[in-house]
Amino acid sequence: MARKIAVASQKGGVGKTTTAVNLSASLAVAEKNTLLVDLDPQACASVALDFNQDLLYRGVYEIFMRNFPASGSIHETEIPNLYVIPNNIWSNNAEDEIMRTSLNRTMLARSVEELDDDYEYIIMDSPPSMGHLMVSALVAADSVLIPVQAEFYSYHAFDQFIRLVKTVRLSVNPDLEIEGFLLTMYDERTKLAHEVESDLRRRFGRLVFKTVIPRSVALAEAPASGKPAITFDGRSAGAQAYMRLAGEIVRRRRSR
Amino acid sequence: MARKIAVASQKGGVGKTTTAVNLSASLAVAEKNTLLVDLDPQACASVALDFNQDLLYRGVYEIFMRNFPASGSIHETEIPNLYVIPNNIWSNNAEDEIMRTSLNRTMLARSVEELDDDYEYIIMDSPPSMGHLMVSALVAADSVLIPVQAEFYSYHAFDQFIRLVKTVRLSVNPDLEIEGFLLTMYDERTKLAHEVESDLRRRFGRLVFKTVIPRSVALAEAPASGKPAITFDGRSAGAQAYMRLAGEIVRRRRSR
Numbered sequence: 001m002a003r004k005i006a007v008a009s010q011k012g013g014v015g016k017t018t019t020a021v022n023l024s025a026s027l028a029v030a031e032k033n034t035l036l037v038d039l040d041p042q043a044c045a046s047v048a049l050d051f052n053q054d055l056l057y058r059g060v061y062e063i064f065m066r067n068f069p070a071s072g073s074i075h076e077t078e079i080p081n082l083y084v085i086p087n088n089i090w091s092n093n094a095e096d097e098i099m100r101t102s103l104n105r106t107m108l109a110r111s112v113e114e115l116d117d118d119y120e121y122i123i124m125d126s127p128p129s130m131g132h133l134m135v136s137a138l139v140a141a142d143s144v145l146i147p148v149q150a151e152f153y154s155y156h157a158f159d160q161f162i163r164l165v166k167t168v169r170l171s172v173n174p175d176l177e178i179e180g181f182l183l184t185m186y187d188e189r190t191k192l193a194h195e196v197e198s199d200l201r202r203r204f205g206r207l208v209f210k211t212v213i214p215r216s217v218a219l220a221e222a223p224a225s226g227k228p229a230i231t232f233d234g235r236s237a238g239a240q241a242y243m244r245l246a247g248e249i250v251r252r253r254r255s256r
Numbered sequence: 257m258a259r260k261i262a263v264a265s266q267k268g269g270v271g272k273t274t275t276a277v278n279l280s281a282s283l284a285v286a287e288k289n290t291l292l293v294d295l296d297p298q299a300c301a302s303v304a305l306d307f308n309q310d311l312l313y314r315g316v317y318e319i320f321m322r323n324f325p326a327s328g329s330i331h332e333t334e335i336p337n338l339y340v341i342p343n344n345i346w347s348n349n350a351e352d353e354i355m356r357t358s359l360n361r362t363m364l365a366r367s368v369e370e371l372d373d374d375y376e377y378i379i380m381d382s383p384p385s386m387g388h389l390m391v392s393a394l395v396a397a398d399s400v401l402i403p404v405q406a407e408f409y410s411y412h413a414f415d416q417f418i419r420l421v422k423t424v425r426l427s428v429n430p431d432l433e434i435e436g437f438l439l440t441m442y443d444e445r446t447k448l449a450h451e452v453e454s455d456l457r458r459r460f461g462r463l464v465f466k467t468v469i470p471r472s473v474a475l476a477e478a479p480a481s482g483k484p485a486i487t488f489d490g491r492s493a494g495a496q497a498y499m500r501l502a503g504e505i506v507r508r509r510r511s512r
């Protein structure tokens with residue numbers, strides 16, 4: 001039975017893609033069969049794992065617009081145990097189609113259900129908006145992992161996102177849990193980071209991961225190489241932090 | 257005749273709000289009558305200028321959903337010559353209404369037209385998505401200012417945004433120009449930043465602003481005080497860079 005985790009926040013640039021890619025890679029390295037689904041038309045997660053946007057391959061487009069089974073869009077990566085459903089909405093000139101049609105928000109949920117026995121974790125990267133694609137991820141997920149950049153705007157936008165999660169829980173996905181809040185791009189030297197952290201832990205206690213992701217150049221440079229940080233520079237602080245996060249998530253699951 | 261500039265990019269966290277707020281404040285300090293319109297439901301620009309989200313005031317909601325004239329939603333700020341139309345979509349629980357209705361994308365354009373003689377600059381902050389609110393900004397604008405974070409994902413997502421601008425130009429706003437590309441959160445020490453900058457200047461030449469916005473803690477800390485960087489810490493590198501940017505935009509306009 002796969003644990004389906006949506007990595008989501010409507011605030012932009014808080015580390016959703018960096019988390020989805022590096023958490024998936026870390027789970028795979030820990031020998032958990034993992035599938036990463038890229039629901040963001042920007043296709044940053046796809047590119048980070050070397051899926052060149054100019055090539056045509058099956059992906060998320062076929063699931064949403066052609067109602068094909070998800071299994072037809074799955075691709076291997078260089079990393080054992082890591083598989084990807086890339087985003088190919090732009091390469092199919094379909095962004096308008098997606099925006100216009102009132103997507104059936106349970107479509108993704110139904111198509112990943114058939115993969116439940118093949119994977120231990122299904123990680124979904126979502127775009128920074130309240131649109132159909134993000135809501136589809138929240139409907140399909142067992143839980144949502146919310147990256148929180150330790151800065152003012154990210155913390156301010158946070159309450160809106162919690163309200164959205166509650167609305168999805170009340171309407172379409174009553175079992176949606178919060179996997180946890182993850183502090184990202186944490187810079188020890190700024191007082192802002194410490195203020196956001198202490199406020200977050202005060203309000204949400206154990207829901208905040210012990211693991212904090214530091215600001216680490218390797219995490220910003222790895223995507224250009226088409227590799228996750230663990231294979232680009234395994235000893236970097238960023239890569240090590242995501243390995244710790246994977247460990248924390250696996251341990252929490254065992255004790256549920 | 258107001259110059260209407262949309263600050264936009266579908267990539268999240270690249271400095272759209274930081275640019276919209278600090279450029280508007282710098283133009284006002286340079287004695288140009290300036291109106292900032294916050295089209296992002298996250299309302300980060302509104303909060304950065306001390307519009308508390310718990311209070312109810314007229315804003316963008318009345319323009320889009322009640323078709324009221326824009327002049328009824330304009331508020332003064334502490335800074336002379338700087339006015340704001342705040343975002344109040346969330347405080348009206350209207351995010352679903354906005355997502356569901358097929359907003360008339362020319363609504364904003366028609367309502368800001370009546371303000372043409374009152375302001376020299378109208379700056380629009382937009383959300384990180386391809387939805388109605390961002391497209392409305394591109395339809396209403398004379399030009400678009402595109403922040404580019406000097407990092408891999410931001411540079412990769414860039415080509416998609418240029419295609420969107422061209423589509424809007426071909427369909428609804430044939431006069432839409434590119435005001436310029438602005439390098440943001442520039443960290444001298446990383447080779448990634450230098451690589452993105454030299455590639456951007458090679459491809460787009462004069463369209464790339466000479467002014468580069470450095471990574472500056474004052475820009476990240478100012479929003480918590482409800483003030484733009486120029487009044488929060490006027491001597492900071494961030495505040496000075498946005499003053500230079502305002503100067504560059506005013507000079508370019510003169511020489512058109």
Ligand SMILES: Nc1ncnc2c1ncn2[C@@H]1O[C@H](COP(=O)(O)OP(=O)(O)OP(=O)(O)O)[C@@H](O)[C@H]1O
Nearest residue numbers: 012013014015016017018128214215216220268407
């Ligand atoms: N811990 C970190 N240290 C240094 N850089 C980071 C870190 N995490 C993310 N980044 C960089 O910060 C930028 C924003 O991160 P990312 O693109 O993952 O955020 P996002 O939430 O997915 O953005 P979007 O809202 O556009 O989807 C990227 O350039 C990324 O490489």
Ligand SMILES: Nc1ncnc2c1ncn2[C@@H]1O[C@H](COP(=O)(O)OP(=O)(O)OP(=O)(O)O)[C@@H](O)[C@H]1O
Nearest residue numbers: 012151268269270271272273274384441471472476
């Ligand atoms: N030059 C800078 N130096 C330091 N921090 C910066 C700078 N510019 C922006 N920031 C910080 O980086 C974060 C992202 O910036 P900002 O919120 O302005 O981006 P955005 O593009 O408006 O994001 P969104 O896509 O969510 O609308 C914020 O926390 C902001 O305070």
Ligand SMILES: [Mg+2]
Nearest residue numbers: 016017040044
């Ligand atoms: Mg992303």
Ligand SMILES: [Mg+2]
Nearest residue numbers: 272273296300
């Ligand atoms: Mg913003």
